[in-house]
Amino acid sequence: MSGEPSLSPLRLFFREAIARSVGEEMRRDPRVIVMGQDVGAFGGSYREFSGLFGEFGGARVRDTPVAEAAMVGLGVGAAAAGLRPLVSITYMDFMMLGLDPLVNYGAKLRYKTGGRMTAPVVIKTTAGAKGQGVAHSQCIEAWLMSVPGLKVVAPSTVADAYGLMKAALREEGPVVYVDHKRLFPSAGEAPRDEILTPIGQACIRRAGSDLTIATHGYMTGVVLEAVDVLAGEGLSCEVVDLRTLSPLDVTTLSASVGRTRRLLTVEEGQVTCGVGAEVAARMRESFGAVPMARLGALAAPVSFNPVLEAACIPDAGRVCSAARALCG
Amino acid sequence: MPDAVALLRKMMLIRAFEEALARRPDHGFQLLSTGEEAVSVGLCAALESDDQLLSGGRSIGAALARGVDPGRLMAELLGRTEGTNRGKGGRGHVADPGVGFFGAHAVVGGNLSIAAGVALSRQVLGAPGIVAVMFGDGAFGAGVLHETLNIAAIWRLPLLFVCNNNQLSVSTPRSAVLAPKVLSDLARAYGMPARTVDGMSLEAVADAAADAARGVRAGEGPAFLELESLRFASHSTSARETRDRDVLAKMRTRCPIQRFQGALMARGEIDEGVVAGLRREIDLAVADAIAFAEASPFPAPGEALTDVW
Incomplete structure (x- = not known):
């Protein structure tokens, strides 16, 4: 509010910025759910979903089997039917297993139904090299850039990790949110107030x-x-x-x-x-x-x-x- | 079971609609369900207005059985803007969720996890209704079927799996590519009720579907139906027929429409007059559908860029 001294920004770890963002969106919108491997009580492989299972429970924060193709398919299908799912794919390399439902259904749904249906799903995945070898290190975001209808975002700062996740969860179509293993331990500033980082702005x-x-x-x-x-x-x-x-x-x-x-x-x-x-x-x-x-x-x-x-x-x-x- | 004459009429409508479509020079590329009408119609007899149906690419029978308007369907198949998808989806992607047809998806097995997502949405939101998903025996070779059976079972999703086992993947017989002798055995391993039923018998399909849907509707989790059917035509209107003529002729004697019609006549529920009346009515309905489609324009070329993002 005007006239009052502005509060200093929050200092957060990158992973905390993601958890804060998803948590706020889940509080705001009951249609937001999280699905993925180890996202429940474990809190995510990088603790980027820490606290969500405790607050929202197993119906909205769902541990899945190791089944990336079905997980992405469930995500786009649930999105088309009214939810706003976030599907976590632990390593970007494994997005290859889920490309069929994402590309052939999610990204094309709005077009192929003449604008009558959409799939507002967020696929959050972690790219990049950090000593884990040839099938756990890849950055394949460029592959996704050639898919019409599929938005792709990649935050580099704590503030954008927060703001891009919020924007992605409010998009009307599918968004792939690409973070990076080496970013999770980094700390940075995020505003205390809610902000959205607009999709499509460098x-x-x-x-x-x-x-x-x-x-x-x-x-x-x-x-x-x-x-x-x-x-x-x-x-x-x-x-x-x-x-x-x-x-x-x-x-x-x-x-x-x-x-x-x-x-x-x-x-x-x-x-x-x-x-x-x-x-x-x-x-x-x-x-x-x-x-x-x-x-x-x-x-x-x-x-x-x-x-x-x-x-x-x-x-x-x-x-x-x-x-x-x-x-x- | 709904009115028997209404079910007979639906099967006759699917057959007449597909035949009229296939006769047109501008039908493009279609997958017909001739011989498999009892599968769609028997299944849909068990579905209610809050339910959603998803199909594979062999979608025309499923869409008509579920109640998609024949005119809007014909317009879609012929690429016209009054179609269910503004003429942009075509046969492989017809969708009309307003009448409970969530849509076709022409990737074999690709619709399974999507259907599970639709069921998950109902479960999370506490919305009424169940989801049924139709797929061919070809989908049994795909890993996503097993992933989806597993997730549907552990999450007890309100999902009815319906395998239309027409015995062929394009030209490849299922015995050459699928190890299980009985496909429904696989679903049973995931702990869900599973049955294999004669898909050429409307009454057998309708009874089994009603039974399976009842459990899913009661919150007992997913169920599985394998419906053994026969595809009277080649895979698609542009695919070569690889079966012998006499094999096909023999197969056509098992027509599900003739069989149900014969049963109703034998029981004295209908007579020749009723059948002739249905035929006239359906010919008119198909002619109306074609007229509706023909009156609708193609999309303007600029629509190639609309509704993309």
Whole structure:
């Protein structure tokens, strides 16, 4: 309220921001339920659902068998019939098992019924490498970007982990919410008041004039680390955190690249047909042949082996090298 | 059981509707349920207005049996905007939840978990009604059937599984690709009531469906019905027929419509006059459906981009 001193923001862990967001939405809307492996009394593999089972009980916070295909199918079906389910897929790699109901039913339902039905489901899943090997480390969000009707969001901050989850749970169609193993232990600030992070809006995390770096999720922090180093060398980088991968915020990207006339894309997933490939193609259509480069994982599986894992995925040093090469 | 003449009429309507559709040069690609009419009609005789039915891609019989308006259905099948889905879904995706037909979904086995989700929604919201899902024997090869049987059983979902076992996946006989001798045995392993019934007998299907639906409706959890039927035509209107002509001819002597009609006549419940009257009425209904569809336009090309996001 005006006239009163504003309260300081809350300091939360990333996982707490998710639990707070889902809990608030469950209190607000009895149609919101959570389904997934170990989401009940265990509180989620990363404790990101901690407290929900105790508050809402087993009817709304449901442990499932290990059955990703059916879990996603139940989610889209329940959504089409009036619930607003959140389906938790512990590792993004296992979303492959649930793509049929998500892509063939959930994402197409509004279209195939001429707008008469929708599937407001959120698939929350965890991407990224953290020593768990070739089938538990992948970032396949770019695969999902080519599905019409499917929204894809990827928070990089505690505030957006909270705000994007709220927005996703209020969407009328399916949303895939991609978080990252390395983000869960991170802490950050979230406002005390309810906020929604609008889906479809990127965010400029750092203003700069020499180069636009477009990135998302955990890589945003890696890029910011690199940008600090580059600033010491006199290179001014603008960091665009995409936040929503589909639909892409081409407006924010275009405004940035229009200023800097150079683009570097950074992602943890594959460069081939990756997020950066789409961003670069869109910017090429707007600006012609401005200097561009893409940085992502090597074209290889991501090993559990710490040496090979580190060799495979981008780090701040590689971001710096790629930025220097573009601006040199 | 509802009025026997009404059930006979529904089976006759499905047959006449599909035949009229298949005769048209513009019908595209259709999966017909000729020979399997008793499955849809017998099942729907056990469903009430709060219930929802989901089908696979062989949807026309299911949709008509459940009460989808023939004109809107024909318009949908022919891609017209007055169709149930504005002409955007077609035969594989017809949906009309307002009359209890939650929809077809043309991925074999793909509708099972979705139906369980619809049932879950009812359970969580405390909404009345049960959910029935029809699928072919082909879905037995798919892992999601087993995942869904398991979840439906542990969560005691108000879900009736209805396997229309027409013995074939396109051209492949079920004996070549499915290990269980009796498909309903699998459901029994998950602890739900399960029966295998003659799907060519309307009365057997209707009795079994009513019995199974009663338990589901009473909150006893899911149930399973295997209905053994015969597909009189090839897989689709564009698929090659691989069976011998004499095999097909023999098969057609087991027509479920003739069988039920004969039973009603033998019991003196109807006579030739009633049948002739039904035939006239159905011919008119089908002609009306076609006229309704033909009067409806195709969507404008710009509708390719509407209702996507």
